[in-house]
Amino acid sequence: MRRGAVRSVVVAGVLVLGAVGQARAATADPEADVAYHGRVALSQGHLRVWLVPENDGPAPLPNATVRVRLSADLADRQDLAGGCARAGLREVVCETGPLPLHGRGRHIGLALELREPAAEVEVRVDTWWNGGATDRDLTNNEHVVLALDTGDTYAF
Structure with missing residues (x-):
C-alpha cells in the first residue's frame, strides 16, 4: 500500500x-439537579406526605418520578393522588410533571393508610426515575424522615 x-x-x-x-x-x-422539600405527619395509622419537587438546573426536565418508601406496610386499598401508583407493599411512586430550569414541579400530597397503626414510621424520599438526566448532587433528593405517631409535622 x-x-x-x-x-x-x-x-x-x-x-x-x-x-x-x-x-x-x-x-x-x-444534567439537572432534582430536589425535594416537604413534610410528613403520622397519626393513628394515617401518614400524610406533602412534597414539592424542584430543579436547580442546568437543564429542564420534561418529567421525573419520586419514590416514597415506608418502614411499615401500606393498607391494601389506597386512594392515591393523580399521577401516583403503588409500587409495592411499602412504596408509592408519583410523577413530578415538568421540572423547569430553576423551577418547581407539581405539589404532591399523599394521604396513606398503614396496614396497622405504628408508633413510628421511617419515610424515605428519593428519585426513582429522572428521564436519564445526570444529577451530581444526590444530597437534596434523598431524604429519610422518622415520623412519630404524635400528629406532629416533620420537615425535610
Whole structure:
C-alpha cells in the first residue's frame, strides 16, 4: 500500500470517529439537579406526605418520578393522588410533571393508610426515575424522615 493511501485512510477514520463523538455529545443526557422539600405527619395509622419537587438546573426536565418508601406496610386499598401508583407493599411512586430550569414541579400530597397503626414510621424520599438526566448532587433528593405517631409535622 502506498504511503499516501494509508494517510488518507487514517484521516478519513479520524473524521468519522470525530463525527460520531460529536453526535454522542449532541445527544448526551441532560444534567439537572432534582430536589425535594416537604413534610410528613403520622397519626393513628394515617401518614400524610406533602412534597414539592424542584430543579436547580442546568437543564429542564420534561418529567421525573419520586419514590416514597415506608418502614411499615401500606393498607391494601389506597386512594392515591393523580399521577401516583403503588409500587409495592411499602412504596408509592408519583410523577413530578415538568421540572423547569430553576423551577418547581407539581405539589404532591399523599394521604396513606398503614396496614396497622405504628408508633413510628421511617419515610424515605428519593428519585426513582429522572428521564436519564445526570444529577451530581444526590444530597437534596434523598431524604429519610422518622415520623412519630404524635400528629406532629416533620420537615425535610
